[in-house]
Amino acid sequence: MESSTPPAAFHRQPRRAMSGRSLIGALALVALGLLAWELRWVLLVLFGAVVLAVALDVPITLVRRLLPLQRPAALMLVLAVLLVVGWLITALLLPEVIEQAQVLSRLIPELPARLNGLVAQIPQLHDLEMKVLGGATWDQLQPLGSQVLGFAGGAANSTIQLLLIALLAVLLALDPRSHQRLLVAATPRFYRPRMQLLLRECREALGGWLAGMTLSAVVVFLSTWAGLALLKVPLALLSALVCALLTFVPTIGPTAGTLLPMAVALLLGSPAKMLQVLVLRLVLQNGEAFVLTPLLLSRTVNLLPTVALMAQLCLGALLGLPGLLLALPLVVVLQVLCEEVLVRDVMDRWTEDHTTEGGSASPDPQPQLR
Numbered sequence: 001m002e003s004s005t006p007p008a009a010f011h012r013q014p015r016r017a018m019s020g021r022s023l024i025g026a027l028a029l030v031a032l033g034l035l036a037w038e039l040r041w042v043l044l045v046l047f048g049a050v051v052l053a054v055a056l057d058v059p060i061t062l063v064r065r066l067l068p069l070q071r072p073a074a075l076m077l078v079l080a081v082l083l084v085v086g087w088l089i090t091a092l093l094l095p096e097v098i099e100q101a102q103v104l105s106r107l108i109p110e111l112p113a114r115l116n117g118l119v120a121q122i123p124q125l126h127d128l129e130m131k132v133l134g135g136a137t138w139d140q141l142q143p144l145g146s147q148v149l150g151f152a153g154g155a156a157n158s159t160i161q162l163l164l165i166a167l168l169a170v171l172l173a174l175d176p177r178s179h180q181r182l183l184v185a186a187t188p189r190f191y192r193p194r195m196q197l198l199l200r201e202c203r204e205a206l207g208g209w210l211a212g213m214t215l216s217a218v219v220v221f222l223s224t225w226a227g228l229a230l231l232k233v234p235l236a237l238l239s240a241l242v243c244a245l246l247t248f249v250p251t252i253g254p255t256a257g258t259l260l261p262m263a264v265a266l267l268l269g270s271p272a273k274m275l276q277v278l279v280l281r282l283v284l285q286n287g288e289a290f291v292l293t294p295l296l297l298s299r300t301v302n303l304l305p306t307v308a309l310m311a312q313l314c315l316g317a318l319l320g321l322p323g324l325l326l327a328l329p330l331v332v333v334l335q336v337l338c339e340e341v342l343v344r345d346v347m348d349r350w351t352e353d354h355t356t357e358g359g360s361a362s363p364d365p366q367p368q369l370r
Contacts, residue, residue, distance in 0.1 A: 044322055045161055049168030051329045054206045056173040075173055093237065100238040161322065194345070202336050209332045212296035217247040220254075220288055227280045228261055234268045235261070243281075247288070250328060251309045254285045303331060 036043060056078060063074045172179060180199055187195045221244030228236035239261035246253030258281040266274040297303075311331045315323035 040319065041161075044319060044326065045164050046168065047330065048161075048165040048322070048326055049172060051206065051210070051326065052165060052169035053172035053176065054203055055210050056169060057176065057203070058207050058211060060173065072174060075170070079170075093241075096237050097241065100235045103235060158322070198337065198340055201340065202333050205332050205336050206329060209297060209329065212293065213248055215296055216288055216293050217244045219292060220244050220247050220284065223284050224261075224281070227284065228277070231265075231273070231276050231280065233261060233265050233273065233277055235264050239264065248328075249312070249324060250289075250293075251305060252312055252324070254281075254288070257281075258285070303328070303335065307331060 056075070059078045059081075060071065060074045063069060063077055064071070067074070067077075069077065180196070183199065184192050184195050221240050224243045225236055225240035228239055233239070239257075242260050243254065243257035246257035249256075258278070261277045261281065262274050265277045308328060308331060312324055312327040315327040315330070
């Protein structure tokens with residue numbers, strides 16, 4: 001007795017069920033994406049706290065290997081050492097930094113006169129100045145006040161975010177295993193061992209990146225300070241400190257850090273001194289980008305410059321300065337997740353069933369997972 005259900009309809013029913021599930025899954029993903037966008041600042045603070053907690057976890061692990069201490073005691077010891085080292089460095093360098101900052105503050109009122117002297121020597125710059133001044137009106141200059149107030153409000157908001165990041169980082173570093181168990185428990189049972197491996201690899205990649213970038217920043221600070229001191233450029237220490245801090249923003253940061261010593265050399269020295277500073281920074285920047293950083297990060301992460309730059313531009317446009325600062329750590333974590341989940345768990349197991357039940361070639365093979 002033949003079945004009353006047509007064969008075509010019988011084969012279409014599973015596809016309709018799968019399409020319904022796919023639609024529900026797509027709607028759930030869209031809802032999660034909208035929720036994540038609404039909570040983007042909370043997620044940004046949380047991720048910044050995770051990055052700082054990983055930075056604290058590296059010395060904590062080292063201390064626990066050397067001394068028989070529990071994790072809270074090791075955390076207190078690391079924080080105490082960081083405070084003492086920070087106080088010593090501040091006591092050694094802060095007087096000179098304050099003195100150079102005072103010199104810079106005295107230099108700022110003299111900028112118009114110095115710039116007018118430079119413009120008078122170059123006719124092209126004089127014509128450009130006349131065009132800029134001729135196009136400037138009061139209506140164009142009036143929004144500057146609101147921009148200054150907006151900057152002050154943004155600075156206060158950033159200060160609060162930094163305090164929250166520091167507090168959350170200490171709490172995460174105090175008991176990371178409980179937070180890891182919480183994340184593992186939120187995954188399906190069959191994937192929990194894999195989730196533990198992913199968390200461990202993300203922590204190792206992020207810790208290696210932070211350690212490598214910290215060593216790179218120290219080398220950039222010392223070499224830039226020594227080079228500018230040899231060239232007898234004013235404000236050498238302050239310029240070197242700015243260049244070292246901007247090392248944590250690869251691709252964009254070193255270029256922006258070069259502007260301060262070049263401007264100081266041009267205003268307090270001469271165009272020839274500015275060219276010397278430019279050559280020095282180009283040599284140091286290329287050495288750091290193509291020799292030092294690849295050597296330090298060869299065993300941890302290998303980020304393509306194009307990926308790093310696009311991540312910085314996208315997150316900087318979406319989230320401003322905090323997104324720009326956290327773009328590279330986020331790319332490090334996403335790279336590990338893509339390699340382990342997307343490539344190994346999905347793409348490497350993706351096969352095609354090219355045969356039907358009768359043994360003939362299927363005209364429309366459906367991809368399946370083993």
